[in-house]
Amino acid sequence: GGVVMPRSITVLGATGSIGASTLDLIRREPDKWRVVALTANGNAIELAKLAREFRAEIAVVADEASLADLCAALSGSGIGAAAGPAALVEAAARGADITIAAIVGCAGLAPTMAAIEQGGVIALANKEALVSAGDVMTAAVARHGATLLPVDSEHNAIFQCLQGNDLAHVRAITLTASGGPFRDWSLEQLQRATPAEAVKHPNWSMGAKISVDSATMMNKGLEFIEAFHLFPVGVERLRIIVHPQSIVHSMVEYRDGSTLAQLGPSDMRVPIASALAFPARMDTPCERLNLAAIGQLTFRAADEVRFPATRVAREAVIAGGAAPAVLNAANEIAVAAYLDGQIAFTRIVQSVEDVLSRGLAPAPACLEDVIAIDAEARARARELMEPVR
Ligand code: NAD
Numbered sequence: 001g002g003v004v005m006p007r008s009i010t011v012l013g014a015t016g017s018i019g020a021s022t023l024d025l026i027r028r029e030p031d032k033w034r035v036v037a038l039t040a041n042g043n044a045i046e047l048a049k050l051a052r053e054f055r056a057e058i059a060v061v062a063d064e065a066s067l068a069d070l071c072a073a074l075s076g077s078g079i080g081a082a083a084g085p086a087a088l089v090e091a092a093a094r095g096a097d098i099t100i101a102a103i104v105g106c107a108g109l110a111p112t113m114a115a116i117e118q119g120g121v122i123a124l125a126n127k128e129a130l131v132s133a134g135d136v137m138t139a140a141v142a143r144h145g146a147t148l149l150p151v152d153s154e155h156n157a158i159f160q161c162l163q164g165n166d167l168a169h170v171r172a173i174t175l176t177a178s179g180g181p182f183r184d185w186s187l188e189q190l191q192r193a194t195p196a197e198a199v200k201h202p203n204w205s206m207g208a209k210i211s212v213d214s215a216t217m218m219n220k221g222l223e224f225i226e227a228f229h230l231f232p233v234g235v236e237r238l239r240i241i242v243h244p245q246s247i248v249h250s251m252v253e254y255r256d257g258s259t260l261a262q263l264g265p266s267d268m269r270v271p272i273a274s275a276l277a278f279p280a281r282m283d284t285p286c287e288r289l290n291l292a293a294i295g296q297l298t299f300r301a302a303d304e305v306r307f308p309a310t311r312v313a314r315e316a317v318i319a320g321g322a323a324p325a326v327l328n329a330a331n332e333i334a335v336a337a338y339l340d341g342q343i344a345f346t347r348i349v350q351s352v353e354d355v356l357s358r359g360l361a362p363a364p365a366c367l368e369d370v371i372a373i374d375a376e377a378r379a380r381a382r383e384l385m386e387p388v389r
């Protein structure tokens with residue numbers, strides 16, 4: 001048996017925060033990896049630089065207007081260049097041994113599904129895709145014999161704590177949450193929170209969208225739905241606890257009273273490495289955990305009055321059907337509007353609830369259904385965005 005070297009890898013969202021952390025690990029083991037496709041939204045120059053460094057087969061930008069820049073930047077390299085949603089899907093369908101799904105938002109769904117259909121290993125960071133598609137994605141994983149490895153630090157922790165155990169013996173799964181930059185802010189302060197304040201996360205350095213999600217706690221809401229699909233123990237066994245230090249990444253409690261936790265530094269290269277090397281292990285340059293220096297790990301209950309997002313997400317997953325896809329789409333629109341200065345911070349989750357309250361389509365049965373539900377929810381959410389005075 002054993003893994004054949006080099007392994008081929010595709011990074012969807014190569015220019016982002018997760019993409020950069022992944023490529024940082026690959027860069028340290030050049031003999032072990034062969035890069036198939038690298039993709040980005042519009043940053044053609046940065047993407048071309050990465051494609052040349054890693055000698056990728058092909059570089060793809062989602063934004064068609066960036067194709068000319070990409071072609072120019074890759075000229076003479078022998079690296080393929082393409083643009084648009086279909087090219088993204090085609091790149092993902094080249095069947096790399098492992099695909100890092102690290103596009104932000106539901107925009108990553110179609111390419112992630114294309115990678116799943118090749119039956120390889122999918123290291124999933126793109127939680128919005130799984131939240132929107134839910135059973136459509138997990139059914140495709142089963143049908144095509146693909147392996148879905150969670151990269152989201154909490155889910156990666158849970159996955160590790162479940163190794164060698166049976167889901168049937170799980171009493172509870174507890175997702176830890178840092179609480180975000182506004183953890184201790186009053187409702188009144190939250191109303192005036194600016195985008196610049198929201199993207200300054202105390203423990204993690206991440207893309208703008210997930211940083212805002214972390215500030216509203218919608219990130220934990222999305223992760224609750226993500227966990228529901230990855231670890232089918234039932235919604236009543238899923239918990240959330242605030243843990244400001246972000247050292248315990250999540251926990252699994254078993255029927256005998258044992259609780260297993262995974263600990264590590266707040267560095268996404270740790271869960272990414274765990275997925276890249278699974279079921280083996282690889283070296284990372286990450287700072288080692290020094291618990292004596294940290295001194296204290298603290299925990300407290302989540303406050304769903306100041307941060308209603310986790311309640312809204314739990315209700316959406318219980319409602320089922322199209323609700324999680326609608327929640328995700330409405331949240332993407334609201335976060336973009338907030339970052340654009342159009343709405344107040346506290347309006348983000350309120351508007352998600354407003355969109356959800358307007359009735360729901362039936363559960364999606366295929367990728368096209370999910371995309372249609374997503375588009376319709378985005379249109380509804382956009383109508384609700386009114387400028388802040
Ligand atoms: P980011 O904004 O830094 O990067 C996003 C990547 O997706 C970029 O390469 C960008 O070019 C690409 N992209 C953006 N819009 C696109 C579109 N419409 N079509 C195609 N490509 C597009 O985001 P990130 O922080 O790296 O997060 C990526 C995903 O990983 C998100 O789903 C996020 O929730 C998840 N995640 C991130 C972290 C983290 O620490 N950054 C942790 C856990 C999970």
Ligand code: MG
Pocket residue numbers: 152153154223
């Ligand atoms: Mg996470």
